[in-house]
Amino acid sequence: MKKAVLVLADGTVFEGRAFGAHGETVGEVVFNTSMMGYQEILTDPSYVGQVVTMAYPEMGNVGANPEDEEAGKPHAVGMVVRMLSEKSSNWRAQETLDVYLKWHGVAGIQGVDTRRLVRHLRMHGAQQGIISSENHSPAALAERARSTPGMEGLDLATGVSTKEPYTFTTPSQDVFGGTPRATPPPRFDVVAYDYGLKRSMLQFLVDEGCRVTVVPAATTAEQVLARKPHGVFLANGPGDPAAVKGADRTVANLLGKVPVFGICLGHQILALALGGRTYKMKFGHRGANQPVKDLTTGKVEITAQNHGFAVDDASLKGKAVVTHINLNDGTVEGLSIPDARAFSVQYHPESSPGPHDARYLFARFAKLMAQ
Ligand SMILES: NC(=O)CC[C@H](N)C(=O)O
Known part of the structure; x- marks a missing residue:
C-alpha cells in the first residue's frame, strides 16, 4: 500500500x-x-x-x-x-x-x-x-x-447552500425494517435556511408534521415572510458563523415575527442576530458523547456535536437566556428568547450519528408553532 x-x-x-x-x-x-x-x-x-x-x-x-x-x-x-x-x-x-x-x-x-x-x-x-x-x-x-486560510473569517455556508428553494416531504426512515413511525399530516409550513444542512434534520421536522421549504442562505427576511410560514428553521453549516453574509441581519428581521429554531451554525447565527458574539474554540466539540445540561430542568443529555466555534456567554447578557451548557468546558450549548418565541442549540438533536436524547427538541419547535 x-x-x-x-x-x-x-x-x-x-x-x-x-x-x-x-x-x-x-x-x-x-x-x-x-x-x-x-x-x-x-x-x-x-x-x-x-x-x-x-x-x-x-x-x-x-x-x-x-x-x-x-x-x-x-x-x-x-x-x-x-x-x-x-x-x-x-x-x-x-x-x-x-x-x-x-x-x-x-x-x-x-x-x-x-x-x-x-x-x-x-x-x-x-x-x-x-x-x-x-x-x-x-x-x-x-x-x-x-x-492556506484557516476557518476564521471564511463564509463556507453560502457556497454549499442550495441555489434554488425546494420542498422536502420525506419522513425519517427505519432502516431496520420496523413499523415506520406514523407521520402526522402536515400542519406547519416551515421555511428552513440551508447553510449546509443535514438531511436528517429535515426528516425529523417532517416527522413533526412540517411541510418544509428549504431556501438558500441569502434569502431575505421579506422573501421568507412572504411565504407566511408557521416557523423558520436555521440549519447547521460549515465555516465561521460571523462570516455568513447578511445572515445575522436577516435573522434579526425575522425575530419576533415568527417562531425560530436554530441548530449549530443556526444557533450561532441566532446569537449574532441578537447582537451576541461568536469565537473560535481551541479544538471544538466533535463526537457523539458530549454531556450537556439543560439548566431549565437540571437534566443531562448525551449529545452529538460538530462545531469549532461557540457563542460567547457574556455577549448574550440581557439579550437571551442561556438554557444549556456543556459539562466538559462550560460553554454555551443552548439559548432561548421567550418573547420572540425563538430557541436554539449548539449540539445536534438529529444526532446522525449519535444518541437520541435530544430529539424532543423537534417536538418543542412544533409545540411553539402550534401556540
Ligand atoms: N455543525 C455546524 O453547524 C458547525 C457550525 C460552525 N461551522 C462551527 O464549526 O462551529
Whole structure:
C-alpha cells in the first residue's frame, strides 16, 4: 500500500498509508470521538474544508450505503484513521469505505497514531494540515499548510447552500425494517435556511408534521415572510458563523415575527442576530458523547456535536437566556428568547450519528408553532 503522510501547519509529521483517493488534500485537521457513524460524519456539510480524524481506532467495518448519506456526497476533504477495515460486514453495505472515498475523490490516511494526533490537537489546537501520498517533504508540506486560510473569517455556508428553494416531504426512515413511525399530516409550513444542512434534520421536522421549504442562505427576511410560514428553521453549516453574509441581519428581521429554531451554525447565527458574539474554540466539540445540561430542568443529555466555534456567554447578557451548557468546558450549548418565541442549540438533536436524547427538541419547535 502506498505510503502517505499527514503534516500539520506546525510541522508535526504523522506517517501512514494512503486509502481512498490518492494524491493531496489540505484542510483544517479536527478530531471526532464517535465510535461509529463515519459516513454520516463525512457527508455532513459542516465538515467542508476539514480533514476528520476519527479517534476510535477501527473504521470502515460497516462499509458505506445509500441510506447514511446526510448530503449527496462526502463534504470532509480528508479522513485520518488508525486502522482501516478492508472488509465491510453489514447487510446494508454496498462498498467498502476505501472504495467509497476513492469514488468521491476524498483522500484518506490509515495507520496513523491517532492517539498522539488527538492529544496534539487538544494541546496545540485544531490547525491546517495536508495529507499527501505524493510528496513526502515535511518542510514543503508544512509550508503549504501554513499558507492556506484557516476557518476564521471564511463564509463556507453560502457556497454549499442550495441555489434554488425546494420542498422536502420525506419522513425519517427505519432502516431496520420496523413499523415506520406514523407521520402526522402536515400542519406547519416551515421555511428552513440551508447553510449546509443535514438531511436528517429535515426528516425529523417532517416527522413533526412540517411541510418544509428549504431556501438558500441569502434569502431575505421579506422573501421568507412572504411565504407566511408557521416557523423558520436555521440549519447547521460549515465555516465561521460571523462570516455568513447578511445572515445575522436577516435573522434579526425575522425575530419576533415568527417562531425560530436554530441548530449549530443556526444557533450561532441566532446569537449574532441578537447582537451576541461568536469565537473560535481551541479544538471544538466533535463526537457523539458530549454531556450537556439543560439548566431549565437540571437534566443531562448525551449529545452529538460538530462545531469549532461557540457563542460567547457574556455577549448574550440581557439579550437571551442561556438554557444549556456543556459539562466538559462550560460553554454555551443552548439559548432561548421567550418573547420572540425563538430557541436554539449548539449540539445536534438529529444526532446522525449519535444518541437520541435530544430529539424532543423537534417536538418543542412544533409545540411553539402550534401556540
Ligand atoms: N455543525 C455546524 O453547524 C458547525 C457550525 C460552525 N461551522 C462551527 O464549526 O462551529
